[in-house]
Amino acid sequence: MRIVIVDDSGLRATVLEDGLREAGYDDIHLVPPLGAWVAKLERMAPDVVLMDLGSPSRDSLEEMLAVSRALARPIAMFVDQSDDQMIGAAIDAGVSAYVVDGLRKERVKPILDLAIRRFNAFAKMQADLDEARSALADRKTIDRAKALLMKSRDLPEPEAYALLRSTAMNQGRKIVEVAEALITAHSLLGGTE
Amino acid sequence: MSAPPMSAPTPISIAFLPLTDSAPLVAAREKGFAAEAGFDLSLHRATSWATVRDMLVYGQVQGAHMLAPLAIAVTLGLSQHPAALSAPFKLNLNGNALAMSTEFVAALDPDPVKRIADPEGAAHDFAAAIGLHRRKPVVGIVHRYSSHALMLRYWLGYAGIDPDRDLALRVLPPSLMVEALRSGEIDGFIAGEPWSSVAVTAGLAEIVAVGSRIWRRGVEKVLAFRTDWMEDHADMVDRFLGAMARAAAWCDDPAHHGELAAMLERAGYVGQPAATILPALEGRILLRPGTAPVAIDDFMIFDREAANFPWRSQALWIYSQLVRWRMVEKDEATERRAADVFRSDVYRRALAGSDVPMPGASMKVEGAIATPTGVGSHSGALTLGPDRFFDGRVFDPHNIEAYLAGLSPR
Numbered sequence: 001m002r003i004v005i006v007d008d009s010g011l012r013a014t015v016l017e018d019g020l021r022e023a024g025y026d027d028i029h030l031v032p033p034l035g036a037w038v039a040k041l042e043r044m045a046p047d048v049v050l051m052d053l054g055s056p057s058r059d060s061l062e063e064m065l066a067v068s069r070a071l072a073r074p075i076a077m078f079v080d081q082s083d084d085q086m087i088g089a090a091i092d093a094g095v096s097a098y099v100v101d102g103l104r105k106e107r108v109k110p111i112l113d114l115a116i117r118r119f120n121a122f123a124k125m126q127a128d129l130d131e132a133r134s135a136l137a138d139r140k141t142i143d144r145a146k147a148l149l150m151k152s153r154d155l156p157e158p159e160a161y162a163l164l165r166s167t168a169m170n171q172g173r174k175i176v177e178v179a180e181a182l183i184t185a186h187s188l189l190g191g192t193e
Numbered sequence: 194m195s196a197p198p199m200s201a202p203t204p205i206s207i208a209f210l211p212l213t214d215s216a217p218l219v220a221a222r223e224k225g226f227a228a229e230a231g232f233d234l235s236l237h238r239a240t241s242w243a244t245v246r247d248m249l250v251y252g253q254v255q256g257a258h259m260l261a262p263l264a265i266a267v268t269l270g271l272s273q274h275p276a277a278l279s280a281p282f283k284l285n286l287n288g289n290a291l292a293m294s295t296e297f298v299a300a301l302d303p304d305p306v307k308r309i310a311d312p313e314g315a316a317h318d319f320a321a322a323i324g325l326h327r328r329k330p331v332v333g334i335v336h337r338y339s340s341h342a343l344m345l346r347y348w349l350g351y352a353g354i355d356p357d358r359d360l361a362l363r364v365l366p367p368s369l370m371v372e373a374l375r376s377g378e379i380d381g382f383i384a385g386e387p388w389s390s391v392a393v394t395a396g397l398a399e400i401v402a403v404g405s406r407i408w409r410r411g412v413e414k415v416l417a418f419r420t421d422w423m424e425d426h427a428d429m430v431d432r433f434l435g436a437m438a439r440a441a442a443w444c445d446d447p448a449h450h451g452e453l454a455a456m457l458e459r460a461g462y463v464g465q466p467a468a469t470i471l472p473a474l475e476g477r478i479l480l481r482p483g484t485a486p487v488a489i490d491d492f493m494i495f496d497r498e499a500a501n502f503p504w505r506s507q508a509l510w511i512y513s514q515l516v517r518w519r520m521v522e523k524d525e526a527t528e529r530r531a532a533d534v535f536r537s538d539v540y541r542r543a544l545a546g547s548d549v550p551m552p553g554a555s556m557k558v559e560g561a562i563a564t565p566t567g568v569g570s571h572s573g574a575l576t577l578g579p580d581r582f583f584d585g586r587v588f589d590p591h592n593i594e595a596y597l598a599g600l601s602p603r
Contacts, residue, residue, distance in 0.1 A: 035378055056240035056366040062273065063337050063364035 002027040004046035006037065006057065016050060023109035033057035038064045138176040145179030148186055202233040203429060207416075208248040209236055209258035211368055211463045213386040213473045214285040214414050216453055217495055218258055221440035223456050230436035238461060241366045242336045243273070249417060250276040255426075256433075258284060259417040262511045265534045266338035268420075269521060279423050280415035280508075281539035282434050283501045284441070287411050288473055288493035289341040289404035290389035293330075293381030294374060295482075298399045300325045305399055305480035306487055312406050312583040316352035319401070323359055326380075331361040333370050333382030340413050341383040341404060343514045348407045350517075351584050355602040357518070374398060385413070386473035386493065387465050394469055396482040403478065405491050408560070410500070410580040412507045415535075423539065434543035438501060445496035450474040491578065498578050499550055503535035506556040506590040513593050517603045528593070541571075550575040559588040 003025055007013045013030050020028050029044060031037050038060050041049065051061060142164065149160040164182075168175045205227075209215040218236055221227040227234035237254055239245045242263060249257040250267065251274075264280050266272040293301075300322035301315065302308050308315040323330060334342040346356045356362060365373055367384040371392045374382065381398060382388070392398040404411050416437060423430050443449055454467040454474060463470060472478050476492035494500045512531035515521045537555040544551065553569030560582040567576050582588075588596055597603060 035376065056244075056369060058243040059241045059336055059366055060364045062243055066337060 001025060001047045002029070002044065003048045003050065004029045004031055004041060004044055006031050006033050006041070006049060006051040006055070006061070008032045008034070008055075009052075019109065033060070141176050141183065142179045145182045148182060148191075152186075152191075200231070202228065202231055203432075204233045204235070205256065205429070205433060206235045206237060206254040207256040207258065208239055208245045208254045210239060210242065210245060210366075211465075212258075212388075212414075213457060213463060213470055214288050214493065214495075215258050215462065216444045216457060216474075217284050217437055217441040218416075219456055219462050220444050220453065221436050224440065224443055226436040226440040226443070227433070229439075230432045232433060232436065236461075240368060242339075246272065247274075249278070249419065250274055252419070252422075255418065255422060257417050258414055260336055260339045261412045261415045261508070262338040262340055262343055262515070263336060264415055264417045265508060265511055265531050266515070266520075268530060268534050269515075269527060271515075271521060272338060277420040278417045278534060279420040279536045279539070280417050280503055280534055281423070281430065281536040281543065282416040282437055283412060283503055284414040284416055284495075286413055286494040286500050287403075287405035287408075287491065288413055289344065289383055289385050290400045290478065291332075291341075291345060291381065291383040291402040292374075292389040292392045292398035293401050294398050295396075297322060297326070297330060297380045298401060301401060305401075305484070308401050309403055309406055309480065309487070309489065312348060312402060313351065315402055316348055316354075319349060320352040320354050320359075323354065329359065329361045330380040331363055331378070333363050333365045333373060333379040333384070335367050335370075335384050336364060337520070338515075340411065340511075341385070343511065343518075344404050344407045344411060345383045345402075346518060347514065348402060348583065350600065350602055353602065371395060371397065387463060387469045390469050390472050390479060391465055393479050393482055399482070400478060400480045403489060403492060405489065405493070407583050408580070409491060409582075410494065410498075410578060412511065415503065423536075427542075430539065431543035434540065435547060438496075438544055438547065438549050441496040441501055444474075445494065445500075447475070499552055499575055501540070501549075502552055503537050503540055504552075504555065504557060504559075505532045505535050505537055506559050506588070508532050508535035509556075509590040509593065510559050510588050513588065513596060516593075517597055517600055523593075523597075532590075545571075556590050558590070560585075561587045 003020060005013050005016050005028065007016075007030065017028050017030070029046070031040055033055060037057070042064070049061070051058065145164060146157065146160045149155055149163060150157060155163065164175055164178055168178045171178070207218055209218055222234045222236055237248065239248065242260060245257050245259060246263060246267060248254045249259070259280070261280065261283070263272060264278045267276055268278050269275075301318045308318070332345070334345065336342065342362070349356055349360070354360070363379055365379070365382070367388045370379070370382040370384050370388050373379045374392055374397050375395070389398070389400055393400060404413070418430065444453055450471060454471040457463040457470050458465065458467040472486055473493050476489050477486040478489050478492060479486045509528065509532050512521070512528055516523045521527060541551060551571040552575060553571055560580055562577055562580045565576050565578050567574065586599070
């Protein structure tokens with residue numbers, strides 16, 4: 001697992017790196033938030049990014065997350081001093097994880113695990129949502145194709161659907177693909193719905 | 194409306210970024226307006242908008258100096274952890290400037306005064322300069338959801354520039370812009386003062402556009418609270434807005450600008466020389482290194498003409514731009530939630546009975562006022578100054594669809 005630590009403090013980064021190495025990680029890179037560091041980060045394709053909560057460079061990182069899917073990675077934030085209220089709220093929000101109790105290397109691994117778990121849960125939710133959205137879009141396409149068949153061949157709805165389904169099976173294609181082909185052909189032939 | 198004597202002051206903490214428009218908060222503390230209203234106001238300086246936002250959202254502070262579009266974006270769930278935020282008070286209008294490196298400026302009109310005075314011509318020149326540049330110019334913005342980024346987009350969009358296609362926009366905190374310009378990482382930046390003036394004073398850049406000439410009374414920072422906290426602490430909020438209104442009026446008075454600049458100079462606030470902070474307060478801006486400063490009226494407004502009043506139509510203009518640049522889907526429920534972030538009702542409640550002039554309406558057609566105009570007011574005489582957009586377009590909050598249809602690119 002490749003871990004990138006974005007930090008300009010040598011001491012903090014060392015504590016984090018030691019903690020990670022003791023936890024058995026060895027693909028660790030330090031990127032100071034200077035110059036074109038976001039581009040560098042993108043090229044490194046890390047699995048996890050660790051960054052200081054108070055870093056002025058967080059806006060840049062967030063912008064990158066907003067525009068680039070390539071960087072959709074767990075981001076673990078760490079802070080120097082204990083600040084339970086904020087950390088608790090942040091973790092509940094599922095966005096980031098925070099290192100509590102100052103910065104002790106023993107704390108690094110659990111935080112990292114938590115960040116990854118949270119991220120994966122969020123990514124799964126996102127994937128489920130995308131899937132639900134595309135299922136809905138497929139449904140609409142199929143409904144339109146069905147309506148075309150019902151109108152042009154004067155079929156009742158169950159038979160129109162059965163025709164789509166059997167065509168798909170015969171051709172080894174998905175129903176939605178057959179429906180799309182039908183709609184395209186119909187519009188090419190100048191049909192209106 | 195001061196607190197009863199002998200009672201302990203109410204603690205309230207507000208997060209802010211080192212910018213000249215944090216002035217009303219700084220004055221509220223340093224000139225005692227907060228204390229008079231019974232508050233022990235503590236101000237927490239941060240370097241990035243992400244930190245200010247998190248401090249507010251996670252309850253580290255009760256209020257924040259915040260980019261108006263960011264308050265809306267957080268409420269709409271566009272920026273990290275979503276939270277319902279409310280802005281019952283605008284801290285200022287305008288105060289931004291676009292500074293471009295002297296090298297890029299060589300391709301623009303050589304007269305810096307003309308560039309500021311003729312934003313239409315300057316936008317076309319900028320478009321031509323992009324063509325001359327061998328690569329996309331890299332322009333620093335302070336946040337995706339910042340007032341200045343939206344104004345920059347609006348201004349360049351007029352000349353047919355699609356900022357997402359023709360520019361490389363780079364997000365950096367305002368205080369790091371000058372260093373990034375010096376090292377050649379960016380070709381220019383748009384940020385709140387004093388940062389453009391710092392870049393010009395350092396001989397690195399010229400100012401090529403100012404926010405107040407793009408939208409004459411454009412929304413800039415707001416005082417934001419978490420909505421639930423604001424509702425639970427109505428008395429406290431009312432008292433605090435009273436203190437803020439007095440602080441904003443104090444900041445707007447030219448007689449106080451010298452003292453205000455000296456206050457903001459301190460390391461805990463803006464931390465830049467007063468001489469660099471003063472120009473934005475006075476509206477006398479150094480456009481090019483080694484020349485005389487140029488008077489730009491309405492460069493930054495803290496109080497006059499009900500500047501602090503959160504017009505819902507202004508929140509909707511921001512929403513319209515988020516839709517235009519595909520940052521949010523157009524949707525009626527979203528539109529309503531965006532408008533609701535600007536709490537003109539709370540402003541009215543808090544400042545009722547004070548001598549602050551109170552607009553009669555909560556929406557107006559933005560950009561329709563060309564010369565100072567008297568308007569309906571519940572208390573005091575209220576004159577609104579010109580609020581023109583540089584291209585003469587008007588924004589009717591009741592017809593966003595038609596407004597968007599007329600904008601290109603979109």
